[in-house]
Amino acid sequence: MKQSEMDTKVVCGVTLRKDPARESCFKVVDTDAQMVAWPDMSPQSRRERLHRHMNNEITSLDIAAQCLADFPDAPWDLRMQLARQAWDESRHVTALHRRLKEIGGFKGEFPVANFEWTVTCILDSLVGRLTLQNRTFEAGAMDLMARLPGKWREAGDGETADLLDSIAADEIQHVRFANQWIRKLTSEDKRLLFKVAHAVRFLAEVNAAFAPAPGETNVVGQVIANAGQVAPINAADRELAEFSDEEIAEVLRQAGFPALVPRQEAQA
Amino acid sequence: MNVKTRAEAVGTFRHVNVFLMETLAAWVPSTAEMEAKVLFGRHIWLVAQVADRLGRRARELRAPLHFSRLPSASYVKALDALAALTQTAPRLEGLYRTALPSLRGGYASYVAETDRLIDEPTVVVLEDAMREIDRMQSESIRLVEEFPALREGASSATGELRRRFAEATDMIDVRREPQSA
Numbered sequence: 001m002k003q004s005e006m007d008t009k010v011v012c013g014v015t016l017r018k019d020p021a022r023e024s025c026f027k028v029v030d031t032d033a034q035m036v037a038w039p040d041m042s043p044q045s046r047r048e049r050l051h052r053h054m055n056n057e058i059t060s061l062d063i064a065a066q067c068l069a070d071f072p073d074a075p076w077d078l079r080m081q082l083a084r085q086a087w088d089e090s091r092h093v094t095a096l097h098r099r100l101k102e103i104g105g106f107k108g109e110f111p112v113a114n115f116e117w118t119v120t121c122i123l124d125s126l127v128g129r130l131t132l133q134n135r136t137f138e139a140g141a142m143d144l145m146a147r148l149p150g151k152w153r154e155a156g157d158g159e160t161a162d163l164l165d166s167i168a169a170d171e172i173q174h175v176r177f178a179n180q181w182i183r184k185l186t187s188e189d190k191r192l193l194f195k196v197a198h199a200v201r202f203l204a205e206v207n208a209a210f211a212p213a214p215g216e217t218n219v220v221g222q223v224i225a226n227a228g229q230v231a232p233i234n235a236a237d238r239e240l241a242e243f244s245d246e247e248i249a250e251v252l253r254q255a256g257f258p259a260l261v262p263r264q265e266a267q268a
Numbered sequence: 269m270n271v272k273t274r275a276e277a278v279g280t281f282r283h284v285n286v287f288l289m290e291t292l293a294a295w296v297p298s299t300a301e302m303e304a305k306v307l308f309g310r311h312i313w314l315v316a317q318v319a320d321r322l323g324r325r326a327r328e329l330r331a332p333l334h335f336s337r338l339p340s341a342s343y344v345k346a347l348d349a350l351a352a353l354t355q356t357a358p359r360l361e362g363l364y365r366t367a368l369p370s371l372r373g374g375y376a377s378y379v380a381e382t383d384r385l386i387d388e389p390t391v392v393v394l395e396d397a398m399r400e401i402d403r404m405q406s407e408s409i410r411l412v413e414e415f416p417a418l419r420e421g422a423s424s425a426t427g428e429l430r431r432r433f434a435e436a437t438d439m440i441d442v443r444r445e446p447q448s449a
Contacts, residue, residue: 020297020298021297021298021299021300021305022300022302023300023301023302024300058302058305058306061296061305061306061309062296062297062305065292065293065294065295065296065297065308065309065312066293066296066297068289068290068293068312069290069293069294069297072290076320076323076334079289079316080316080320083289083293083312083313083316083317084313084316086293086296086309086310086312086313087309087310087312087313087314089309090306090307090309090310091310093302093306093309094306097302107302117297
């Protein structure tokens with residue numbers, strides 16, 4: 001599907017794909033400043049974290065499904081991976097919703113944002129979407145998820161910790177198949193590298209446009225975290241997801257952890 | 269039923285399952301109700317697996333790997349009418365109470381007609397697929413029992429769809445030449 005055929009919206013001066021359908025109980029917002037989030041692990045913060053994660057999984061389901069619908073000529077084995085991902089994300093949504101209700105929350109309790117959908121699905125190539133959604137957003141989530149179970153366990157909630165760890169294991173596969181297919185598709189058609197580069201550049205532009213001003217706060221007065229302060233790299237899961245040693249080393253360098261780069265890599 | 273006839277039937281069943289996979293995929297982002305969206309998302313994978321198994325079986329019947337074949341013109345029209353549904357309640361009713369029972373009927377007819385021994389690989393796939401249809405229907409029934417609003421307006425909006433599927437008695441087009449992998 002060409003961009004000109006898509007329903008779009010403009011946020012922070014950037015043209016993005018219009019949001020997927022959400023129930024009226026959800027208040028859909030566009031920026032972190034419009035969201036609710038607390039840094040602690042208070043009961044309301046826990047509910048908000050699960051609620052946000054649940055919507056992120058809905059968004060991942062929407063994206064995988066839209067890729068299946070938009071690219072009927074993609075290789076069948078890749079379509080199978082996307083179909084499997086849709087099933088995984090569906091199970092994640094249901095499991096998170098179940099846990100959210102168990103701790104006293106409900107859908108629509110907090111605002112939600114569909115950032116990943118709006119950025120990923122504006123791209124008109126499957127390789128571009130895999131680059132952003134699976135290889136960038138999901139890989140980033142994989143880094144974050146390496147620490148989250150411990151945080152919940154420390155807060156006394158082992159059940160949520162185990163759930164998040166199970167979800168994280170599934171996400172490795174989603175990143176792995178994207179890495180495998182991006183390599184395969186770009187090796188078969190070098191011109192697709194332009195689509196990959198365009199996707200990466202586009203995300204950088206969006207991140208710059210969405211970056212909060214220093215000290216900017218969200219709806220509940222909390223200072224919005226700088227998107228540049230990324231979670232420590234989850235090198236073990238990235239390796240399972242078939243990032244090469246060189247790619248992991250590059251991510252470590254960019255994240256400000258050059259000392260963690262193996263010596264050989266650092267000298268390269 | 270000879271090998272060619274079996275391949276044509278398997279290719280047709282595969283086409284229908286791929287069509288359902290794509291229809292569900294298109295419905296997911298455009299469905300607001302979270303539980304219905306999730307149901308469609310789960311079932312994308314179930315029909316995809318059936319399509320995959322049928323595609324591999326086709327090759328064993330001298331057709332290309334993942335051979336697909338258009339159904340009869342009347343069945344194509346019925347499928348198109350299904351895909352065109354825009355509201356959640358008619359989608360649920362149209363898929364789980366009209367289209368899937370029709371597909372199940374097509375599988376059952378094939379299994380009744382073929383040589384169960386010599387064509388056992390196809391029979392196994394189709395009997396598994398029928399069980400999956402039963403499972404999908406059960407899940408959809410549980411959903412609308414939990415959320416009765418998802419029934420509202422469904423029957424009136426799917427009257428035309430039911431008529432089209434009722435008219436499409438022959439899913440497999442016996443006149444069409446095969447060969448579209």
